[in-house]
Amino acid sequence: MLELKNYINGEWRTASNPDTNEVFNPANGELIARAPRATKEETEEAIQVAKQAFESGVWSDLSAQERAKFLFKIADKIEEMYDELVELEVRDNGKTKGEAGFDVADAATCFRYYAGLITTPDGETYHVPEPVQAMVVREPVGVAGLIVPWNFPLLMSVWKIAPALAAGNTIVFKPAEVTPCTAMKLFEILEEVGIPKGVANMVMGKGSIVGQTIAESKDVDVVSFTGSTEVGRCIMQAASGNLKKISLELGGKSPNIIFADADFETAVDYALFGIFFGAGQVCSAGSRILVEESVHDQFVERFIKRAKRIKVGPGLEEGSEMGAIVSEEQMESILKYIEIGKQEGATLALGGKRLTENGLDKGYFIEPTVFTNVTSNMRVVQEEIFGPVVVIQKFKDEAEAIQLANDSDFGLAGGVFSQDGAKALRVIKKVRSGITWINAYHPTYVEAPWGGYKQSGIGRSLGKYGLEDFQEIKQININLAVEPVGWFSN
Known part of the structure; x- marks a missing residue:
């Protein structure tokens, strides 16, 4: 069992609060770690340490090439620890080895990407009237507060830490309470490669204490949060105290449009x-x-037939294709939504139950679940369930497909399947979502921006946009003729 600790000013610390957080393997209920629940005072100390480290220039004054060297070393260490990180991610989160393997590999890729990006030219000069030379430079924001969710514990951490450090910021990082294990391993790597003391700080604990303190602090210059829209609103409100920069990657209820000619x-x-x-x-x-209604029934039949074959089981078990729900609380939330769907009159075409047979009773497993005969006003159609539950609707034509796709408070992702390239592009351009695919769904790349429209968030992760979230833009004007301006009379 792991005994997790906070990491502040280059030191591993046990929390002063005796109330620790127990972390369980969602596949079998095994206690795998105890994590600290930091106090407001400990969080504020981490923020002050990060502020002092930033102001000292121990990190921000390094050249981009020097910072990049650290990031490349971190990527190498992640790859060296691949097997250990994969197993720990599976035990911590419940996902399958295949899913965790993708996350670990992509985490290394992300550090390498930002190591390269930060060393590319990014300045601008402008041709303005003589005798002035105008230019724009990008500088680190300062102290970055980073708050991540439980569904991609390692990868979401890296999506924030890599660009924040690349840009020259110092960080105060909070992992999710239910999945903090790989975060500690990541900070062990940061320590091993020699990131200067005070630059990278990690504080574990409750969102209502640690997260709130980070968001409210006037000494935090930018806060980047990934999680629910509800919590995102709280972060946004708390961050208004000093009008700090915010980046929010929030919920989704994303449409996947299947045309008859797909x-x-x-x-x-x-x-x-x-x-x-x-x-x-x-x-x-x-x-x-x-x-599309002409292939709806055929699609539903085939989709359900395939979904029935999905092997649900512990992530470390050979052959498992879908793993556990992250916690009992999340499982109960999903099961509640399934009951709501039935009460609303939707047809439960597949699944809907907790799986307890074949040794699954000790974990949190839910069958692949499909609702049909749904209407847009149903909660299961409008609200994010965050589990293996899908609703299938039919549409008559292109216009109705677009209308249904956009009938949501969210706008994170969306897909279109059609062999008519013009139609597919026409429709995807009308879908109000930030991440879209044509004839595919889910592939992601660190080079491209990640984020959404409407209540799915503000700002973008990844790509050059993810770096800009952690940079300030400064205009510099240089007078090349040093003489009085002569605006006022002598």
Whole structure:
């Protein structure tokens, strides 16, 4: 069992609060770690340490090339620890080894990407009237508060830490309470490669204490949060105290549009992947499948037949294709939504129950679940369930497909399947979502921006946009003729 600690000013510390957080393997209920629950005072200390480290220039004054060297070393260490990190991520989160393996590999890629990006030219000069030379430079914001969710514990951490450090900021990082294990391993790597003391700080604990303190602090210059829209609103309100920069990657209820002329088996396969990857605990999950009415019944039949074959089981067990729900609390929330769907009159076409047979009773497993005959006013259609639950709606034509796709408070992701390239592009341009695919669903790349429209958030992660979230833009004007301006009379 792991005894987790906070990391402040280059030191591993046990929390002063005796109330520790117990971390369980969601596949079997095994106690795998105890984590500290930091106090407001400990969080404020970490913020002050980060502020002092930033002002000292121990990190921000390094050249981009020097910072990049550290990031490349971190990527190398992640790859060296691949097997250990994969197993720990599975035990901590409940996902399958395949899913965790992707996360670990992508984490290394992300550090390498930002190591390269930070060393590329990024300045600008402007041709303004003589004798002035105008230019724009990018500088670190200062202290970055980073708060991550439980569904991608390692990868979401890296999506924030890599660009924040690359830009020259210092950080105060809070992992999710239910999945803090790989975060500690990541900070062990940061320590091992020699990140200067005070630059990277980690504080574990409750969102209502640690997260709130980070968001409210006037000494935190930017806060980046990934999680629910409800909590995002609280972060946004708390951050208004000093009008700090914010980046919010929030919820989704994403449409996956299947036209009759789509390659049928490809559409079914990606639709399954879109919702059941990660047991549906993915913000961009294709949780609303919209199918053209002429192929609706055929699609539903094939989709259900395939979904029945999905092997649900512990992530470390050979052959498991869909793992556990992250916690009992999240499982109960999903099961509650399934009951709501039935009460609202939707047809439960598949699943809907907790799985307890074949040794699954000690963990938190839910069957792949499909609702049909749904209407847009139903809660299961409008609200993010964050589990292996999908609703399937039919549409008559292109216009109705677009209308249904955009009938949501969210706008994170969306997909279109059609072999008519012009139609597919026409429709995807009308879908009000930030991450979209044509004839695919879910592939992501660190080079491209990640984020959404409407209540799915503010700002973007990844790509050059993810770096800009952690940078300030400064205008510099240089007078090349040093003489009095002569505006006022002598």
